[in-house]
Amino acid sequence: MATSLGENLTLAYDTVRSHKLRSALTILGVFVGTVTLMAIGSILTGMNKTVVDQLESFGTNTVFVYKFAPGIHIGRLTREERLRKPLSDADIAAVRSECGACTAISAQVMAAGNFGPPGANSANARSKSHEVDGLTFSGTEPNFPEATNQAVAEGRYFTEAENDHRENVIVVGHSVSDALFPTQDPIGQTFTISGTTFRLIGVFALRKSAGASTQDLSARIPYHTFEKLFPASQEHSIEALARPGMLTIAQDQIRVALRRSRRDKWNAPDSFGMATAESIIGQFHDITGQVALVIVAIASIGMLIGGVGVMNIMLVSVTERTREIGIRKAIGARRADITQQFLAEAVFLTGIGGILGIIGGWLISELIKFAIPSLPSSVPLWAVGMGFGISVAIGVFFGLFPAMKAAKLDPVDALRYE
Amino acid sequence: MATAASPLGTVPPVLPATDVVIQTVDLWKIYQMGTEQVAALRGVSIEIKRNEYVAIMGPSGSGKSTLMNLIGCLDSPTKGQYWLNHQQVSELDDDALAHIRNHEIGFVFQTFNLLARATALHNVELPLIYAGVESAQRSARALEALKKVDLVDRKDHRPNELSGGQRQRVAIARALINNPSILLADEPTGNLDSTTSNEIMGLMDRLWSQGNTVVLVTHEPDIAEYAHRVIFIRDGQVARDEPTARGRKARV
Structure with a gap:
C-alpha cells in the first residue's frame, strides 16, 4: 500500500x-x-x-421457600397460583423433620401482601422523637440470623423462650436504629410499630452491599409474637441453610417434604416456590x-x-x-x-x-x-x-x-x- | 470517415530507438456521444526524443488536449499504440497507468491544480506519498525540489498565500520531484501575466537545459517559440511537424 x-x-x-x-x-x-x-x-x-x-448478602447457601416462586415475576398469576394455600405450620414441620441436609431452618411470617418487593406495604416505626418508614417487618424464629447469613452486631437476637412467651422484643437493621436513636445507645430503648411497643434488644451488622439494603431496614420480632399481634397474617416463608456443599440435596429434600405435606399430585407442578441467591441472580x-x-x-x-x-x-x-x-x-x-x-x-x-x-x-x-x-x-x-x-x-x-x-x-x- | 496517413508515413510497430521517449503509432481516440461516434484523434503518429523541447499547438477542438491526455497517461487510446520510455502503455489498466503517471510524467497545468489546504511543501511531497517514499526522505526531497524553483522560503505557505507565478513554480517542483521521463505542461502560462509568463518559460528552459524532456501544449505562438519543435494538430491529425526558429538556430 x-x-x-x-x-x-x-x-x-x-x-x-x-x-x-x-x-x-x-x-x-x-x-x-x-x-x-x-x-x-x-x-x-x-x-x-x-x-x-443484596441477594448474595442473604447467603449463597440458603434456600428460600415461599408459596410462589421467589424472584422476578412477569405477567399475571395463573389460576392455580392464585388459589395456592400459604405455607402452613404442617409444611414447616415437614421441612424441619425431613431436610437432613439443612443446618438451620427458620420460618418467617409477614402481614398479608408484605412479602414482596422492597418498600411495598412496608411498616412504619416511631420512637419518642423520631420516625422511620419502609421497614421490612416480620416474625422470625431464633435461628433466623443463622439461616439467612446475618450477624447481630450489638445486643443479641431473641431466644426460643422469648418466642414461646410471645414477648414484644425486636431486632432491627442498622438504618432503623440509626434513624430512631441517633444519639443514644439503642439497646434497651423502646419504640412502636403499628401502635405496639417493642423493646429493642439487638441491631444487625451493617450490610456491605452497595446502596440501601432491605436488610438494613428490617425489623424482626419473634414468630409467635407476630402471630399473636397479627392473627390474619398468612404470608409464610421458610429460610433454610444447607450444609456446606449440600445445597442441591437440601433443595431436593425440601421439595419432597413439601410436595407430600401439601398433597401435590404426582403429575402436578410444585404448589410452592423455592429459590437460592444463585437462581434469582440467574x-x-x-x-x-x-x-x-x-x-x-x-x-x-x-x-x-x-x-x-x-x-x-x-x-x-x-x-x-x-x-x-x-x-x-x-x-x-x-x-x-x-x-x-x-x-x-x-x-x-x-x-x-x-x-x-x-x-x-x-x-x-x-x-x-x-x-x-x-x-x-x-x-x-x-x-x-x-x-x-x-x-x-x-x-x-x-x-x-x-x-x-x-x-x-x-x-x-x-x-x-x- | 477518411483514414488519414501520418505525415511520417505508416510507421511499423517496432521497438523504438533507445533515445526515443515518446512514440505513438496510429493513435485513435473515439468518443461515443449518444448514438454518434466522434473521433478526436484520427491516427496520430509522433516521436519525441530524450531531451527534446516540443510544443504541441492547435486551435481548440483540434484534439491537442486529447493527445495530451493520452501522452500523460490520463486516458487510454481507442486504437493504436503508445510507447513511453520503451513501455507499451496503451494496454495498461488503471492502476498501472497511475504508477506510470507517478513515476514517468510530471504534469504542469494551466490552473496549477495544487491542493488548496496543503502547504507548498506538502503539495510538492504528494507524488512521493503515492510512490511510497518514507516521510523523512519525502520532506528532504521536496525541499530540494523547491530549492530548484527558488521557493524554499515559501514552503509553509498555502496556495492562496502565493502569487500565480509562485503557484506555478510549486506545481513545477511537484512535477519534477519523481525525476519523470517527461515534463508535460498544459498551457502553463495561460493564467499568468506576460512578465510572470516569461519567468516561468525561463524556468522551463532551464529545466530543459538540465536534461529534461519538455512537452508544451499551448495555443499561443510566442510561447511555442520557446520550444525547439512544434507539432501542429488540426482535426485530430498532425498537420505540420517542424522546428521553430530557435530550433533551427540550435541545429545550425
Whole structure:
C-alpha cells in the first residue's frame, strides 16, 4: 500500500477540522447511539450489582421457600397460583423433620401482601422523637440470623423462650436504629410499630452491599409474637441453610417434604416456590440480558440512521472534492489510495462520534451514580467495546460506497470539473 | 470517415530507438456521444526524443488536449499504440497507468491544480506519498525540489498565500520531484501575466537545459517559440511537424 494509515488519518483530521459544523452534525446520530448504549449499559450494570450484592448478602447457601416462586415475576398469576394455600405450620414441620441436609431452618411470617418487593406495604416505626418508614417487618424464629447469613452486631437476637412467651422484643437493621436513636445507645430503648411497643434488644451488622439494603431496614420480632399481634397474617416463608456443599440435596429434600405435606399430585407442578441467591441472580441476569439486547437493537437503529447521514455527507464531500481527486490521480494515486483516503475520513468521523459518545455515556453514568446512590451504575466494558466497534463499523459500511465512487472517477473528467 | 496517413508515413510497430521517449503509432481516440461516434484523434503518429523541447499547438477542438491526455497517461487510446520510455502503455489498466503517471510524467497545468489546504511543501511531497517514499526522505526531497524553483522560503505557505507565478513554480517542483521521463505542461502560462509568463518559460528552459524532456501544449505562438519543435494538430491529425526558429538556430 502506498499511503499509510497515518497519512490518511492526518488528511481526515484536516478535513474534519475545516468542516467543524458539518462534521459535528454528521456524527450526531452515531454520538447519540453510543451514548444510549453506554448509559443503558451502565444502568443495567448498576442494577445488576445492587441485586447481586443484596441477594448474595442473604447467603449463597440458603434456600428460600415461599408459596410462589421467589424472584422476578412477569405477567399475571395463573389460576392455580392464585388459589395456592400459604405455607402452613404442617409444611414447616415437614421441612424441619425431613431436610437432613439443612443446618438451620427458620420460618418467617409477614402481614398479608408484605412479602414482596422492597418498600411495598412496608411498616412504619416511631420512637419518642423520631420516625422511620419502609421497614421490612416480620416474625422470625431464633435461628433466623443463622439461616439467612446475618450477624447481630450489638445486643443479641431473641431466644426460643422469648418466642414461646410471645414477648414484644425486636431486632432491627442498622438504618432503623440509626434513624430512631441517633444519639443514644439503642439497646434497651423502646419504640412502636403499628401502635405496639417493642423493646429493642439487638441491631444487625451493617450490610456491605452497595446502596440501601432491605436488610438494613428490617425489623424482626419473634414468630409467635407476630402471630399473636397479627392473627390474619398468612404470608409464610421458610429460610433454610444447607450444609456446606449440600445445597442441591437440601433443595431436593425440601421439595419432597413439601410436595407430600401439601398433597401435590404426582403429575402436578410444585404448589410452592423455592429459590437460592444463585437462581434469582440467574433469573435477573436473563432479564437484564434481554433488556440489553433490546437496547443494543434500538441504539443500532440510531447508529444506522447516523450512518446514512455519514454516507450522505461523504457523497457531498466526494463531489466537492472531485478536482482534488483528479489532481491526486494525475500525480499517481491509485484507486486503492483514493478509496482508503475517503474510507479513513468516514471512519475517522464515526470513530470520533463513538469516542465522544463513550465519554458522554460515561458522564451520564457518573451523574446517575451521584444522583441515585442506590444505583451504583458503572460503564461496562462490553458497552465501550460495542459502542466504539459499531461506530467504526458504521463508518466502514457507509463510507465504502462514496469512497469507491471517488476512486472510480475518471482523472480527465475530474480535472476538468469546476 | 477518411483514414488519414501520418505525415511520417505508416510507421511499423517496432521497438523504438533507445533515445526515443515518446512514440505513438496510429493513435485513435473515439468518443461515443449518444448514438454518434466522434473521433478526436484520427491516427496520430509522433516521436519525441530524450531531451527534446516540443510544443504541441492547435486551435481548440483540434484534439491537442486529447493527445495530451493520452501522452500523460490520463486516458487510454481507442486504437493504436503508445510507447513511453520503451513501455507499451496503451494496454495498461488503471492502476498501472497511475504508477506510470507517478513515476514517468510530471504534469504542469494551466490552473496549477495544487491542493488548496496543503502547504507548498506538502503539495510538492504528494507524488512521493503515492510512490511510497518514507516521510523523512519525502520532506528532504521536496525541499530540494523547491530549492530548484527558488521557493524554499515559501514552503509553509498555502496556495492562496502565493502569487500565480509562485503557484506555478510549486506545481513545477511537484512535477519534477519523481525525476519523470517527461515534463508535460498544459498551457502553463495561460493564467499568468506576460512578465510572470516569461519567468516561468525561463524556468522551463532551464529545466530543459538540465536534461529534461519538455512537452508544451499551448495555443499561443510566442510561447511555442520557446520550444525547439512544434507539432501542429488540426482535426485530430498532425498537420505540420517542424522546428521553430530557435530550433533551427540550435541545429545550425
